[in-house]
Amino acid sequence: MADFPFDIVAFDLDGTLLETHRDLGTAVNHALALGGFATVPIESATDLIGGGAKIMLKQAVDAQGGLEHEEFRKLYKAMLTYYGENYAVHTRPYPHAVEVLDELSARGVTVGVVTNKFEQFARGILGELELIDRLAFVIGGDSLGKAPDGKHIAKPAPDPILKARELGGGGRTVFVGDSSYDVKAARAAQIPVVAACYGYCDGTAEELGADASIDSLSGLISALEGL
Numbered sequence: 001m002a003d004f005p006f007d008i009v010a011f012d013l014d015g016t017l018l019e020t021h022r023d024l025g026t027a028v029n030h031a032l033a034l035g036g037f038a039t040v041p042i043e044s045a046t047d048l049i050g051g052g053a054k055i056m057l058k059q060a061v062d063a064q065g066g067l068e069h070e071e072f073r074k075l076y077k078a079m080l081t082y083y084g085e086n087y088a089v090h091t092r093p094y095p096h097a098v099e100v101l102d103e104l105s106a107r108g109v110t111v112g113v114v115t116n117k118f119e120q121f122a123r124g125i126l127g128e129l130e131l132i133d134r135l136a137f138v139i140g141g142d143s144l145g146k147a148p149d150g151k152h153i154a155k156p157a158p159d160p161i162l163k164a165r166e167l168g169g170g171g172r173t174v175f176v177g178d179s180s181y182d183v184k185a186a187r188a189a190q191i192p193v194v195a196a197c198y199g200y201c202d203g204t205a206e207e208l209g210a211d212a213s214i215d216s217l218s219g220l221i222s223a224l225e226g227l
Contacts, residue, residue: 007171015199156184
């Protein structure tokens with residue numbers, strides 16, 4: 001176990017550790033209905049996840065003609081309020097998630113989460129699912145504040161992953177995620193990345209261009225050992 005290649009393993013949340021699309025899709029539909037838009041099939045939420053809740057809602061609204069900034073802002077706030085009250089109704093860990101977290105910890109690896117979901121929501125969901133105590137850090141899409149342009153400092157910027165390495169105590173770090181946001185953030189942070197191809201991927205394994213890919217979390221340990 002001493003020769004495990006990484007000291008820190010950071011995970012994306014939606015589509016990597018947790019299957020969240022049903023609760024996210026329901027929140028999007030709640031906002032769409034409030035705004036007078038047609039709702040979308042819940043399963044289609046998997047195509048919108050990755051960049052955070054605001055991008056997710058904006059894509060759904062823009063597909064139906066869009067909204068003025070202030071009207072969209074009101075709808076976005078309504079979505080967040082609803083999601084904050086209903087974020088763990090259907091959300092569940094992916095198969096093998098708990099076992100993998102425990103196995104990594106048993107090997108002396110520090111594990112944590114880097115997500116574009118707001119930190120409050122991420123911590124709340126992980127607490128509801130009794131996973132929070134297994135994690136050394138949880139970095140959300142709002143954890144690092146905003147850039148000069150007013151946008152939250154989040155993936156695909158490297159800053160959240162660099163912060164994860166700092167909070168994890170430094171050392172050899174790898175990121176596991178399911179989207180181009182994750183791969184780009186890891187590349188910018190100059191660390192290896194594993195594509196979770198069972199998740200809400202916005203490209204094939206080849207298109208994402210990760211250092212390794214897995215079709216189930218059961219394959220993660222061996223994939224990491226192979227890097």
